[in-house]
Amino acid sequence: MRTIAAISTPPGKGGIGIVRMSGESSLEILKKIFTKKEIRPRFMHYGKIIYENRVVDEVMACYFNKPRTYTCEDMVEIYCHGGYVSCLYILEILLKLGAVPAEAGEFTKLAFLNGRIDLLEAEAVEGIIEAESKEEQLMYADVLGGKLTEKLESVLNDVVNLISECEAKIDYPELGDVDDMKEKLEKIHGGLISFLDDEKRTTYIRDGLKLAIIGRPNVGKSSLLNALTNKERAIVTEIAGTTRDTIEETINYEGLTIRLIDTAGIRSTDEVIEREGIKLSKKAAEDADFVVVVLDGSAPLQADDFEIMELVKDKEKIFLINKEDKGLKIDLKSVEKYGEYIISSIKNDSGVRELLDAIKKRIVHDIDFNVTSIFNIRHVDLIERAISEIETAIRDIDVMPFEIVEVSLREAHEYISMILGRDTSEDIIDRVFRDFCVGK
Ligand SMILES: Nc1nc2c(ncn2[C@@H]2O[C@H](COP(=O)(O)OP(=O)(O)OP(=O)(O)O)[C@@H](O)[C@H]2O)c(=O)[nH]1
Ligand SMILES: [Mg+2]
Structure with a gap:
């Protein structure tokens, strides 16, 4: 398995620069160049980076053992001086010792692929990094904290319940009340529409x-x-x-x-x-x-x-x-x-x-600074597709077999799940992370 490395702090001069690694060999690579050899997980250690018999920098380093790390893999962070040469030189050494350069957003992509966060939360990480105002920052922090995931989960739950009702109807046509099911469909429809409305009201916060x-x-x-x-x-x-x-x-x-x-x-x-x-x-x-x-x-x-x-x-x-x-x-x-x-x-x-x-x-009056809304075109597109499926189900429920209604509900379920990155193709996932910065 590959061990990735990147500089996580921006190029330029600063007090501290952070170089980090994720993957199986992280600790082993650190030990090859760090003066301190006994490294306790999750403790800061002071030492020197030595390479080819020269002291490269005086640093602090921390080893995070898996699985409770940002990427869910073993990770190492080296806090060196924030001259960019120091960061670059340390990165170069890590690469010589077996790490490979991280791709844009790869640390966060690992967190997603390893199931620690969903795709929406990963996008919120990038949102926080790119935020240009406090309001935008707070909006993404809410998403990262799971507020939007919770709202979507609740819709998914309603859809699943209706799918079960359809199945019951298929097996026992005399059971259940169609009007009641229609009402539930209308409620889901209203909920999805409000996601779009909220999105419109937050565009000014984002853009x-x-x-x-x-x-x-x-x-x-x-x-x-x-x-x-x-x-x-x-x-x-x-x-x-x-x-x-x-x-x-x-x-x-x-x-x-x-x-x-x-x-x-x-x-x-x-x-x-x-x-x-x-x-x-x-x-x-x-x-x-x-x-x-x-x-x-x-x-x-x-x-x-x-x-x-x-x-x-x-x-x-x-x-x-x-x-x-x-x-x-x-x-x-x-x-x-x-x-x-x-x-x-x-x-x-x-x-x-x-x-x-x-x-x-x-x-x-158009903006609600406290609303947690979907926030990009990918989400809007998927919600619109889900809405169209629910509208089909509403039209079909009186005139079509319940198998057909169920198909629309399953489609809607899939589109909403894709916002969270479930059942999502690799191609789309790659596209989400492509715009991230390296080192995050
Ligand atoms: N007296 C007065 N002069 C002003 C005021 N505002 C701007 N000016 C002057 O009006 C002139 C034109 O100002 P600009 O800001 O360049 O005008 P503009 O609309 O950008 O002009 P263009 O770029 O040519 O289209 C300048 O000499 C300014 O100092 C004002 O409130 N009072
Ligand atoms: Mg002018």
């Missing part, structure tokens, strides 16, 4: 709110991006048409991750580069979850403004009427017809916080 800043040239879009990110991210000048490309930055406002996209000013122009930029601006507005249209409040509305307001007619949006410090000349009534507005002077730092509050207020 962030995609917010496009659009408007005519020179109205202050890039100034807004800079004010929101608190840095000079985009070039700001008094020349109309300064921004040519879309610029993206992510911020977190009171738990809401916002992916800001500053865009080129939209106007009619014959200039080739500018026209390409404007195409991107319109696309950004189209793809965004939310649009902030910046208007120059110190001038009357122009034809381009109306075109932009029409463009976002059906989008979730707020108008930011900027440059208030120069005196308002804009017709507020016309803007109001298109939607909510906020008055600002980015120059004087007024209105920006108000804008964020207004966006949050509009979005947050």
Whole structure:
């Protein structure tokens, strides 16, 4: 059996770096290079790594005996100094002594294959590593703790009970109440639909709110991006048409991750580069979850403004009427017809916080920060398939033999089980772990 090794800490400089191994030879390999020879399982040992008669580093090392380890195999962790050379050199030595390089996510894959966690919990590990906000972190921590598995198990249990009822009906047609079975099917259906609803309500927690800043040239879009990110991210000048490309930055406002996209000013122009930029601006507005249209409040509305307001007619949006410090000349009534507005002077730092509050207020009613939901396309696809099977069963129950209803229930059961990684093909499992980092 192979023994795998990898550096688990990120590349770069840090106080400590961790190199770890999993597999039968882990302890034997450690003993070949570690000055301390008596190694008690689950105790930290201080010693030196010696290779080719040279001290490589002073380290702590720990041996975890199977099966109660991360991978359910024997494991060794070496805590060396966090210079990346030290980590790399120790890894190189482990590989020379018989370990093989771990693949991306292989430690977690072993935990799954050895039955310690299900596939959903494995995906949550990656979620925690990739989390960009506290809310996202807590959501995945709940999944890792088994909360979502529990919810799915409960649905699976209901499906199994119904399968038994179908079988009883096949053998003893006079037993059992079909209406009661139908009611149970409806309940399972409702439960599965709520998984999809929850998923929609957590997409902002995972992916962030995609917010496009659009408007005519020179109205202050890039100034807004800079004010929101608190840095000079985009070039700001008094020349109309300064921004040519879309610029993206992510911020977190009171738990809401916002992916800001500053865009080129939209106007009619014959200039080739500018026209390409404007195409991107319109696309950004189209793809965004939310649009902030910046208007120059110190001038009357122009034809381009109306075109932009029409463009976002059906989008979730707020108008930011900027440059208030120069005196308002804009017709507020016309803007109001298109939607909510906020008055600002980015120059004087007024209105920006108000804008964020207004966006949050509009979005947050959609998000439940405490819900434990399915969280990726793999889950959504499987739940949708299960729903379709349950819908077939509901249609069939009055008109078809119970054998047919049972087939749909078994299919639904299989799809839900696949979320947890049961009866799942190797190909799909490999795909899940492919995106993991090495060393986890
Ligand atoms: N008086 C005043 N000037 C502002 C305000 N906000 C931005 N400006 C100025 O307006 C000019 C244009 O600002 P930008 O942020 O570059 O405008 P933009 O919308 O990104 O322009 P393009 O990239 O050309 O589309 C700059 O000179 C800013 O300093 C404001 O609230 N008041
Ligand atoms: Mg700009």
